[in-house]
Every structure is written in C-alpha cells, then in structure tokens.
Amino acid sequence: MRARVLIRPKQGILDPQGVAVERALPALGFAGVGNVHVGRLVELDVQDASQLQPMCEKLLANPLVEDFEVELLG
Amino acid sequence: MKCGVLQFPGSCDEVDALQAAERVGEAELIWHGDRDLRGADAIVVPGGFSYGDYLRAGAIARFAPAMESVIEFAREGGLVLGICNGFQVLCEARLLPGALLVNANRRFTFRQLDLEVLNAETSFTGACSAGDRLSIPAKHAWGRYYADEPTLAAMRERGQIVLRYAPGENFNGSLHDIAGVCNEAGNVFGLMPHPEHAIDELTGGSTDGLRIFESMRLAVEGARA
Secondary structure (H helix, E strand, C coil): CEEEEEEEECCCCCCHHHHHHHHHHHHCCCCCCCCCCCCEEEEEECCCHHHHHHHHHHHHCCCCCEEEEEEECC | CEEEEEECCCECCHHHHHHHHHCCCEEEEEECCCCCCCCCCEEEECCECHHHHCCCCCCCHHHCHHHHHHHHHHHCCCEEEEECHHHHHHHHCCCCCCEEECCCCCCCEEEEEEEEECCCCCCCCCCCCCCCEEEEEEEECCCEEECCHHHHHHHHHCCCEEEEECCCCCCCCCHHHEEEEECCCCCEEEECCCHHHCCCHHHHCCCCCHHHHHHHHHHHHHHHC
C-alpha cells in the first residue's frame, strides 16, 4: 500500500523557511501571500498501514515540534 | 576518569573531543555499531553530521547500537555530554528535553562567543562559578533550542538551564538564550557550542572549554571517593 506522510512545523513555532518563502514571493510580484509554512513529504510503500502512526512518532516526525498527517493512497 | 567518545559515520569533532577528554584523563573512541562502552566513566556524543543528518539532525543516530548502550548508561546515572550534533542526538533520544531547530537566520554560522554559566552546581559546570563567562566557538545550522513554555518553566525551576548565550550572542534564536541544558537527574548535559575546540589558546581562542571536561573529571572522581 502506498502512503504519504505530511510533516509540518507546529503552529506557533518560528518557521524560518516559511518566512523566507513568504518574503520571496511578493518580491517576484505575487501579492496577497501569507502564513507560509514549509514542511516535509515522505511517500512510502507499507504492508501494514497500522505501523504508520508509530513510524511517524518514532522516526519520521518529532512530535515535540512537528505535526504529521498520514494519507493512504491505495 | 575514562571517557568514551562516540563516532558515527558523519561525525567530525570526535578527535577534538578525544583530545579534550585526554587533557583530564583517559579517552577512547567507540564506533557507533559497538554496544560495548568499555567501562567508560563518562560518554561524549560529539559534533558533526551523524548519518548525514538525514530527516532531522540526530534522528537516525539516536537508534545506533552504541546509543542504545548510552541510553542505558544514562538511565543508570552515567555522565553523558552531548556537543552540537551530540546535543541534537540526546534530544532526539529524549535523554534531554526539547529539540534543536533550524537557526532563525537560516544559515550555518560560525563564531566565537561568550556563554554565561547559570548553574554551576552540575557535574558539567562544577569547575565554574555561577555568572562566569566562557568564550567558546559555535558552528551550526540547527541550533535553535525549543521546548514548550511549561517545560521551560519546570526546567528553570530545577536549574536545568545550565548555560545561556551572553547578551547579543544568541544568533540562532534559541528560546530564552538557552545554550546548554541538563536532564532532571543532572547526569546528561547538552550544549550547541564546542568546548572541545576551546582547549588551546593557539587554535581555540581560549581554554575555557576545558572547564567542562575538568568539571566532569571532578564529578567522576568525587563520586568514587
């Protein structure tokens, strides 16, 4: 089974990459951009989807500073 | 004191750490795949880019066989010092509270800076006095210390915030200027700046880093006496 894990910095924690992108876009003429956050995407094949949650907690994300979301792609 | 210095693929400061530890006692390198800590009195998890820092700095190194032994060693009260990447590894291993995030300035930054000793009652700062300033280099891209406010308040209460950047020195954006923290039991300590690089006036800008290693020696020998 193909799965996709989206990992983002937790809200309220300074995200310097997001800030840099947010500043860069208006400089390129894209107006009205705000609240940009840059995260990480992990796609993987797994045999047992129930392992995804512990995988995220143990390795793929750091739950102290990141939120994650698991999507099953079928 | 016999010090074991871990070596991961991608470590780069293990030789300096070894030499710093040798100034105050014996020291040997321990390869990451080795579970045997060879009777070390203290462990140093050195700086560098363990396992390429893939995923997050320290996230993979934390599961190395040698780290499993270090986690056990720390739980039994053994002294563990984590420097830079080593600090990140100890946070990932949950031996220390909090996490290290990308610098607020987004850049790898190197500079000699002043640290203030907030707690001189630890096994890692016993050779210092509270309020002392240590001149030590820092060099990293992921050194912004973060923990949530309730955790920080509890740490402050218990004296776990051991070192902070002197005014104007906090280039990475660490909360409350935190540069070094210890665990609740006080036997695990991590800091982003590099005491092992400040053991020689010629190359280190000062010898202040030796005071961290000297403090560990005093703690180990004091416990033995």
